[in-house]
Amino acid sequence: MQKIQTTIAGGKTLCVHAEKKDSKLEKVYISGDFFLSPPEGIHALEEAIQGFVSTDTQALQEVLMYVVQREDIRMHGFDENTIVQLIQQLP
């Protein structure tokens, strides 16, 4: 599993772990010491991007934004674009 992380506001860590197969995201975990509510919203974000081509930034942004609105997810110090940027940096 590949891992990439960044430091967000307040010195918090945001990390994306992912397995890719044929450029598609297979397993995805988002971890760190950040604030996100409701907590279960993280699983909805992780599940939503599985199967997407990791370089398709527009599709990833759209699906994450859709899930954020559907689940009424609130994040502090980062947003769905930060997650997409991290995915782009995965080895």
Next chain:
Amino acid sequence: MIRILPTEKNTVFFHLAYDEACMKAVKEERVAPTMRLYTYSEPATTIGYFQRYADEIKENTHTVARRIAGGGCWKHQKEIMYSIIAPESYFSQDIQKSYGQIIKPLMQALRKLGKETHYTPLDKLRLASKICAEHAQTRKDGILLQQGRILLADDAQENTDAYCGVGSYEQVHDAIREEYKKAFRAEEGTMSSEEREHAQELVEKYASEEWNTFK
């Protein structure tokens, strides 16, 4: 009206379970919004909801449990914990502002003990440059839960380059309880038998490998 519960020493699993049970009871308006102080009956490590167990727990020497709130890895030794459970509307909708609102009485209490602390967003309280208290918040179904830990001065484990304590248990406990009671106009209350029973049912979840290692 906010109720303030008697300070209780219990296992880390019970305290985490109680906060979840209390959130449900507050949501269903079966109990008043709640503030409480508590301690753990044994050393423990808690990790934030979003943290990866394998990244944080390298040596499994203590009891480990995952919190429902986010935040970092806390190695609990001698300290006082607090939890506040209330409808989100009691505090600012802005995440950082709400942390500040809840931390303010704590700062005031420590000021009365001669400790001039400062809040560094999002969730740290510092004495000079060292962390003396940490906090973690979550919101679910319209209910806000903020958990925090205040380090005690005799905690040699935490008196490192990064952390420092703020006083003895008696001093800190009494000052904090008094200040929160005043700031929130809280009234003395007790844990209902239904809440305690629900918490006991949830203890198994917080003690389970499935919950603690799901990420």
